[in-house]
Amino acid sequence: MNMSDQINTLPxxxxxxxxxxxxxxxxxxVDRVSLNIPAGRTLGLVGASGAGKSSVGRAILRLVKPDSGxxxxxxxxxxxMNKQEMKATRQRIxxxxxDPSVSxxxxxxxEQTLLEPLQHFAIGDANHQREKIxxxxxxxxxxxxxxxxxxxxxxxxxxxRIAIARALVTNPDLLIADEAVSSLDVSIQAQILQLIQMLxxxxxxxxxxxxxxxxxxxxxxxxxxxxxQGQLLEQSPADQFFSGPSHPYSKTLLSFAQGKxxxxxxxxxxxxxxxxxxxxxxxxxxFSDFCPDKMAMCEKQEPAMHDIPFExxxxxxxxxxxxxxxxxxxxxxxxxxxx
Amino acid sequence: MTTPALKVNNLSVWxxxxxxxxxxxxxxxxxxxxxxxxxxxxxxxxxxxxTAMAILGLLPASGVNVRxxxxxxxxxxxxTLSLAQRRAILGRDIAMVFQQPATALDPVFTMGQQIxxxxxxxxxxxxxxxxxxxxxxxxxxxxxxxxxxxxxxPHELSGGMRQxxxxxxxxVCKPAVIIADExxxxxxxxxxxxxxxxxxxxxxxxxxxxxxxxxxxxxxxxxCRDVMVMYCGRLLEITDCQSLFANxxxxxxxxxxxxxxxxxxxxxxxxxSIPGQIPAPADLPSxxxxxxxxxxxxxxxxxxxxELDYANGRxxxxxxxx
Numbered sequence: 001m002n003m004s005d006q007i008n009t010l011p012x013x014x015x016x017x018x019x020x021x022x023x024x025x026x027x028x029x030v031d032r033v034s035l036n037i038p039a040g041r042t043l044g045l046v047g048a049s050g051a052g053k054s055s056v057g058r059a060i061l062r063l064v065k066p067d068s069g070x071x072x073x074x075x076x077x078x079x080x081m082n083k084q085e086m087k088a089t090r091q092r093i094x095x096x097x098x099d100p101s102v103s104x105x106x107x108x109x110x111e112q113t114l115l116e117p118l119q120h121f122a123i124g125d126a127n128h129q130r131e132k133i134x135x136x137x138x139x140x141x142x143x144x145x146x147x148x149x150x151x152x153x154x155x156x157x158x159x160x161r162i163a164i165a166r167a168l169v170t171n172p173d174l175l176i177a178d179e180a181v182s183s184l185d186v187s188i189q190a191q192i193l194q195l196i197q198m199l200x201x202x203x204x205x206x207x208x209x210x211x212x213x214x215x216x217x218x219x220x221x222x223x224x225x226x227x228x229q230g231q232l233l234e235q236s237p238a239d240q241f242f243s244g245p246s247h248p249y250s251k252t253l254l255s256f257a258q259g260k261x262x263x264x265x266x267x268x269x270x271x272x273x274x275x276x277x278x279x280x281x282x283x284x285x286x287f288s289d290f291c292p293d294k295m296a297m298c299e300k301q302e303p304a305m306h307d308i309p310f311e312x313x314x315x316x317x318x319x320x321x322x323x324x325x326x327x328x329x330x331x332x333x334x335x336x337x338x339x
Numbered sequence: 340m341t342t343p344a345l346k347v348n349n350l351s352v353w354x355x356x357x358x359x360x361x362x363x364x365x366x367x368x369x370x371x372x373x374x375x376x377x378x379x380x381x382x383x384x385x386x387x388x389x390t391a392m393a394i395l396g397l398l399p400a401s402g403v404n405v406r407x408x409x410x411x412x413x414x415x416x417x418x419t420l421s422l423a424q425r426r427a428i429l430g431r432d433i434a435m436v437f438q439q440p441a442t443a444l445d446p447v448f449t450m451g452q453q454i455x456x457x458x459x460x461x462x463x464x465x466x467x468x469x470x471x472x473x474x475x476x477x478x479x480x481x482x483x484x485x486x487x488x489x490x491x492x493p494h495e496l497s498g499g500m501r502q503x504x505x506x507x508x509x510x511v512c513k514p515a516v517i518i519a520d521e522x523x524x525x526x527x528x529x530x531x532x533x534x535x536x537x538x539x540x541x542x543x544x545x546x547x548x549x550x551x552x553x554x555x556x557x558x559x560x561x562x563c564r565d566v567m568v569m570y571c572g573r574l575l576e577i578t579d580c581q582s583l584f585a586n587x588x589x590x591x592x593x594x595x596x597x598x599x600x601x602x603x604x605x606x607x608x609x610x611x612s613i614p615g616q617i618p619a620p621a622d623l624p625s626x627x628x629x630x631x632x633x634x635x636x637x638x639x640x641x642x643x644x645x646e647l648d649y650a651n652g653r654x655x656x657x658x659x660x661x
Binding site: 047048155156157185186187188189190191193194197213216219238239242243252 | 606
């Protein structure tokens with residue numbers, strides 16, 4: 001992917017042509033995905049279940065082995081790091097999972113849970129660690145008395161606060177939040193979103209926010225990336241995305257999120273979308289079967305990733321789309337039609 | 340006047356424990372007419388699922404107490420039925436779509452076997468008839484390759500497909516009432532839209548009454564005409580969705596509305612939330628249960644319980660409504 005001229009600084013995280021598959025390469029989870037997250041920004045990664053969002057998050061921490069691709073964290077390829085370097089990197093990248101009732105150990109008090117990362121990474125002496133834990137539990141909005149209780153003694157919203165505290169305790173630069181608010185009630189979800197907004201503002205932390213819910217992503221993301229069947233179809237600055245996404249699939253997603261059923265959409269087609277089987281070199285666009293704007297070319301050739309010129313000069317993140325509609329993006333007539 | 344498809348009178352559910360009585364559903368009454376969908380909304384732990392289980396008589400006979408002045412299904416009281424009588428109506432006259440199809444479905448039978456079993460149990464018929472009805476039910480929820488789905492085991496289907504298959508199971512006998520307990524929670528927007536769409540179509544086609552349980556008002560609005568807001572076992576507001584979204588009268592309903600993230604062109608203002616959390620049934624505050632979290636609460640709210648007060652078809656249980 002070509003990066004836009006507007007970005008001069010190195011992104012905090014850069015994923016380049018990442019592919020991940022399961023079952024001896026039979027099931028493609030992630031297909032040549034490239035994306036990047038500038039420091040201090042939040043990227044919302046959206047897509048239906050099974051689109052490969054979580055696999056991207058896991059690959060960044062080397063929790064799954066990719067088939068190919070590179071991931072640069074602060075300019076260093078994490079797949080070339082030795083054990084020690086990777087350990088140091090894991091301190092800088094932390095993960096928050098979907099369901100805190102299973103991601104927190106039931107046999108540890110909150111204090112033990114929060115202490116473990118500090119001990120693992122040998123951060124500070126015992127006094128410093130205790131102080132750090134006291135601070136962090138306050139940051140996430142829980143009282144000191146929480147430290148000596150067990151996860152089951154908390155509500156799901158409080159448990160998610162603890163999971164966030166555990167991720168924050170090592171002062172990470174990047175937080176990967178994998179559907180971190182999806183299992184919560186709307187009222188609790190609002191509280192956790194408030195907490196995340198506070199972290200963005202006060203700590204300047206970068207977040208890869210994985211979610212299927214565009215409304216949640218609108219609340220906290222600076223940039224939006226859309227995945228479908230393992231491929232990244234679009235990455236846009238959030239304001240641009242929500243005032244009119246570029247890819248036909250993104251448009252479909254947005255209509256659903258706004259509670260509208262897209263006119264062209266026929267419900268009965270959906271069940272065909274089981275997870276993708278490997279078929280060698282792709283010879284069509286992954287979305288061509290369901291695309292309302294399908295052209296003859298879409299079934300013959302895989303589209304390339306096109307950079308979209310910026311209307312807004314101040315935009316920071318990249319803006320690109322993988323669609324044949326944008327093959328002649330510089331042609332003004334065509335652009336009129338597309339937008 | 341028509342007889343409502345489902346009428347619940349003064350339903351209470353409570354547990355007796357060593358430290359006193361824990362009330363989880365507190366004297367609630369409502370009715371749903373044929374062809375109508377009513378939402379039951381509230382945070383987890385407020386008694387929504389308990390209400391559903393009590394209506395269906397699925398709560399265990401020991402340990403939990405259920406009392407009501409009658410639960411009527413098309414005018415017939417089902418609260419006093421024997422186990423055998425109840426079995427005859429569950430799935431045929433009133434059916435439930437559970438929250439987690441992954442655990443509600445049996446992993447060792449195919450979807451076809453499970454859906455067919457429901458129909459055979461209530462209606463009987465030849466093997467071929469049962470199979471046809473089963474395939475018809477699968478088709479009615481939007482599947483096109485029904486044979487393929489029928490021969491699949493639950494684990495072979497995605498979450499959304501399982502939920503649709505479960506709706507097919509609940510509707511195979513065309514019951515008068517369906518209780519759907521968070522059927523779309525944890526599904527992505529597109530799958531959710533599809534399931535709501537199918538549920539709505541079936542409801543209109545068969546004039547089914549639907550009690551739709553959810554924590555998310557934005558989902559309820561998509562499918563229900565009326566909505567009931569529940570908090571700590573009590574109904575705080577009963578009205579139609581349109582009025583609730585236009586002007587919620589109970590401060591709790593207004594709080595729930597403000598929690599819904601909105602999609603807009605401009606970056607939205609930071610989201611609002613209701614401070615605090617739902618109290619445990621063991622230490623419910625006296626007076627209005629919502630008072631400790633309510634910005635409008637006064638002394639009266641903390642000492643006496645506001646009853647549902649009906650005016651112009653809307654019920655609000657609040658001393659200081661908006």
